[in-house]
Amino acid sequence: MYEEIIKNIVKNTNVNIQGEKYTVLSKAFYTTEEDQDVSYVKCKLDKNKVLVIIPNDELVYIGELNNNLIYKILDDANILLEGIKYTKVATGYQLVKNIEFGDDKDIEKECEFRDYEAEDGNTIISFAILKNNSEQADIIAKIISITDILL
Numbered sequence: 001m002y003e004e005i006i007k008n009i010v011k012n013t014n015v016n017i018q019g020e021k022y023t024v025l026s027k028a029f030y031t032t033e034e035d036q037d038v039s040y041v042k043c044k045l046d047k048n049k050v051l052v053i054i055p056n057d058e059l060v061y062i063g064e065l066n067n068n069l070i071y072k073i074l075d076d077a078n079i080l081l082e083g084i085k086y087t088k089v090a091t092g093y094q095l096v097k098n099i100e101f102g103d104d105k106d107i108e109k110e111c112e113f114r115d116y117e118a119e120d121g122n123t124i125i126s127f128a129i130l131k132n133n134s135e136q137a138d139i140i141a142k143i144i145s146i147t148d149i150l151l
Contacts, residue, residue, distance in 0.1 A: 002055035011101040016150040026102020033093040044106035063141020086116035
């Protein structure tokens with residue numbers, strides 16, 4: 001099901017995610033320097049949203065860019081944001097495998113990242129620093145099911 005959804009996301013596709021309609025602006029495939037056997041997809045949507053699909057982990061999330069998150073570092077593995085504890089679940093270096101479509105401004109490039117998941121398992125924060133310009137590209141996102149995406 002993951003691969004079929006990914007295949008059917010094409011330029012300017014209208015997608016319905018949990019009852020909200022979006023237009024797909026870009027689609028790119030990524031891997032990490034640490035595990036190049038794993039591939040995932042990021043789609044930039046209108047309304048400042050980002051859709052991430054990671055088939056290997058059966059993980060899907062939708063969120064928005066937010067470089068103004070105010071959080072407290074608890075220790076090397078945990079942060080606190082708005083009273084919710086998040087635990088680090090991944091760190092690494094993102095590599096672009098293939099850009100299927102999209103304007104340059106809508107494609108996230110190579111970056112260093114740290115991903116955190118909320119205690120309740122419903123939210124992910126991905127902190128990223130882009131290699132090409134050292135800008136932040138932080139995403140706060142809600143974990144959803146692949147079945148929440150209707151094309």
